[in-house]
Amino acid sequence: MGGYGRHVVERLIIFVATVAISVTVVFFAPRLVPGDPLGALSLKLANVGGNLGGQALVDDYARRFGLDKPLPEQYVAYLRQLAQGDLGYSIAVFPTTVGDLIKSALPWTIGLLMITSVISWLIGSVIGGVVGWASGRVKALQGLVPIALLLYTIPYYILAIILVFLLAFLWPVFPISGAYSAGMHPSLTPEFAADVLQHAALPALSIILVSLGWWFLSMRSLIITGKGEDYITWAEAKGLPDRRIFWAYAFRNALLPQLTGLALSLGQIVGGALVMETIFGYPGVGYLIFSSIKTLDYPVIQGSILLIVISVATANLIIDLAYPLIDPRIRVGSSGRM
Amino acid sequence: MAATVPVLELAPPPAVEGHGVLGILLHNRKFLIGSTIFLVLLAVCLIGSQVTGPLPLRSGTFKPKLGIGGGGLTILGTTSLGQSVLAQLFQAIPYSMLVGVVAAAIGTTLGALVGLISGYFGGKTDAGLRILIDVFLSIPTLLFAILLASLLRGVTVPALAVVIGIFAFAWPARAVRAQVLSLKERPFVQVALLSGLSGWEIVWGELMPHLSPWLGANFVNAFIAAILAESGLAILGLGSQQQMTLGQMIYWALSYGALLQNMWWWWATPVLMLIVLFLSLYLVHVGLDEVSNPRLRGAQ
Numbered sequence: 001m002g003g004y005g006r007h008v009v010e011r012l013i014i015f016v017a018t019v020a021i022s023v024t025v026v027f028f029a030p031r032l033v034p035g036d037p038l039g040a041l042s043l044k045l046a047n048v049g050g051n052l053g054g055q056a057l058v059d060d061y062a063r064r065f066g067l068d069k070p071l072p073e074q075y076v077a078y079l080r081q082l083a084q085g086d087l088g089y090s091i092a093v094f095p096t097t098v099g100d101l102i103k104s105a106l107p108w109t110i111g112l113l114m115i116t117s118v119i120s121w122l123i124g125s126v127i128g129g130v131v132g133w134a135s136g137r138v139k140a141l142q143g144l145v146p147i148a149l150l151l152y153t154i155p156y157y158i159l160a161i162i163l164v165f166l167l168a169f170l171w172p173v174f175p176i177s178g179a180y181s182a183g184m185h186p187s188l189t190p191e192f193a194a195d196v197l198q199h200a201a202l203p204a205l206s207i208i209l210v211s212l213g214w215w216f217l218s219m220r221s222l223i224i225t226g227k228g229e230d231y232i233t234w235a236e237a238k239g240l241p242d243r244r245i246f247w248a249y250a251f252r253n254a255l256l257p258q259l260t261g262l263a264l265s266l267g268q269i270v271g272g273a274l275v276m277e278t279i280f281g282y283p284g285v286g287y288l289i290f291s292s293i294k295t296l297d298y299p300v301i302q303g304s305i306l307l308i309v310i311s312v313a314t315a316n317l318i319i320d321l322a323y324p325l326i327d328p329r330i331r332v333g334s335s336g337r338m
Numbered sequence: 339m340a341a342t343v344p345v346l347e348l349a350p351p352p353a354v355e356g357h358g359v360l361g362i363l364l365h366n367r368k369f370l371i372g373s374t375i376f377l378v379l380l381a382v383c384l385i386g387s388q389v390t391g392p393l394p395l396r397s398g399t400f401k402p403k404l405g406i407g408g409g410g411l412t413i414l415g416t417t418s419l420g421q422s423v424l425a426q427l428f429q430a431i432p433y434s435m436l437v438g439v440v441a442a443a444i445g446t447t448l449g450a451l452v453g454l455i456s457g458y459f460g461g462k463t464d465a466g467l468r469i470l471i472d473v474f475l476s477i478p479t480l481l482f483a484i485l486l487a488s489l490l491r492g493v494t495v496p497a498l499a500v501v502i503g504i505f506a507f508a509w510p511a512r513a514v515r516a517q518v519l520s521l522k523e524r525p526f527v528q529v530a531l532l533s534g535l536s537g538w539e540i541v542w543g544e545l546m547p548h549l550s551p552w553l554g555a556n557f558v559n560a561f562i563a564a565i566l567a568e569s570g571l572a573i574l575g576l577g578s579q580q581q582m583t584l585g586q587m588i589y590w591a592l593s594y595g596a597l598l599q600n601m602w603w604w605w606a607t608p609v610l611m612l613i614v615l616f617l618s619l620y621l622v623h624v625g626l627d628e629v630s631n632p633r634l635r636g637a638q
Contacts, residue, residue: 018473153616271480275570305481
């Protein structure tokens with residue numbers, strides 16, 4: 001299928017452009033804003049009781065970091081550094097590299113986000129599908145629609161604050177913050193796993209509940225619009241049981257647009273989850289960014305942002321490339337997805 | 339109040355001609371309820387902040403940590419620093435709305451422009467702009483806003499709104515482009531072309547009236563997203579230090595430990611107000627959607 005080849009090329013171009021634009025923005029943004037990184041660094045060091053040394057030493061640093069060279073040259077050097085996976089050093093916790101900081105934060109974020117996104121997508125799609133299928137017949141189920149609407153309009157972190165108050169403060173069933181209890185060492189024991197799950201419960205719940213509302217609503221409308229389609233009428237005419245028509249015909253067909261929805265909303269999910277992490281003190285990338293903002297640790301902010309953008313772009317690319325393979329109806333044409 | 343609805347910008351698509359958009363809008367219950375809540379909130383806050391002046395915002399004006407139900411300005415309690423929560427709300431709600439208006443205006447205008455150019459002129463311009471649109475659709479743009487806001491620390495609320503608005507162009511651009519592609523083939527555009535109108539005259543005079551109802555609905559959507567983005571930035575500690583917004587109120591409440599000290603009035607009021615604001619805007623959005631897309635009318 002020649003169309004697929006073209007689709008692959010198109011999506012690859014967008015992936016490369018995404019990475020290129022992000023790298024460029026991340027590189028130039030701090031340099032175009034007035035301010036001098038070494039000045040900021042020496043101020044920062046002075047705050048914690050150290051110093052960079054005399055002017056000669058500052059000049060030496062400028063030379064070492066390549067800050068005395070023209071911008072394009074710095075840019076090329078930065079790209080070369082990135083290509084080797086080197087994100088530089090943290091300013092706040094100096095000898096630690098940005099890469100190491102992110103490496104210890106990333107598993108928390110990815111673990112939490114992947115599991116909760118999949119769970120809420122599945123639950124939301126199934127309930128939304130059932131409610132859509134029953135619309136006009138079972139009145140009681142329609143009461144879920146306004147609830148889903150409410151959940152959908154509430155941002156993650158707002159729900160997070162409410163959940164912390166209700167389930168960690170008023171009625172303390174879950175710990176208030178962190179990813180595991182202080183004093184515990186990460187290990188592969190059942191106790192540690194239970195502790196991690198307990199700490200992840202509230203952040204997970206807030207992501208699941210909010211995105212559940214959206215998946216519910218979109219699946220419901222997909223099923224309702226699909227009900228009038230010929231293949232459903234035909235399946236009914238054949239005398240297939242209602243349950244089978246729903247699962248094997250209506251639901252199955254609506255799953256694909258839902259998948260596109262997942263791909264398109266990935267960026268939003270990640271953005272919202274980052275803010276949410278700070279409310280729960282969950283030690284993922286969002287919390288890392290939050291604490292780096294407090295200490296003006298630009299290399300860490302830049303590195304984290306770059307990494308997340310590239311991760312989201314990669315996930316999008318995978319879904320985009322898989323989509324036409326799953327759904328043969330899509331003749332990949334000029335318009336890409338949807 | 340109804341007279342403030344921008345009638346000209348909401349020129350009707352052919353399907354609703356003969357009714358008058360304003361009439362239809364005012365008959366739409368969702369639009370009516372949503373916009374009433376919004377306008378009443380705005381009016382109360384503007385009048386309230388004029389009446390109270392800046393003093394109740396200063397720390398130490400009242401006794402700190404007063405609970406809800408006090409008299410006058412302390413009716414919604416006070417903060418750890420002895421500021422009136424009510425007076426903070428009076429300032430925060432209009433500023434949050436300001437973020438929404440500014441960012442939505444920038445995002446929608448920029449998006450419409452990119453979408454129109456991309457869809458109407460086609461060719462290489464379109465190919466380039468499409469990549470740009472797709473890139474910004476898939477990027478978590480909040481991250482770029484975080485980067486910029488962290489570099490421009492302590493900016494004013496409107497400046498923050500501009501940053502948010504710039505990154506909000508992708509959704510409207512994508513939708514406008516798709517609309518323009520289909521409108522372009524309609525006979526009235528062909529007639530306009532044959533009668534010698536220039537590209538910009540066609541875009542402005544022929545295409546815009548058909549796009550504007552949709553742009554109105556998108557504007558409200560972008561409004562919600564911008565308030566959301568600003569409060570997200572504020573909670574991360576990147577909000578404006580100079581003016582209060584609802585997100586900034588939540589940030590201060592959280593950083594002074596309002597949650598753990600059970601000073602629920604401090605964090606719950608901005609949280610509740612954000613939800614009310616979102617719901618009112620959502621109703622306006624659904625209302626506009628139903629008007630611009632007659633097929634949706636009475637669907638629920």
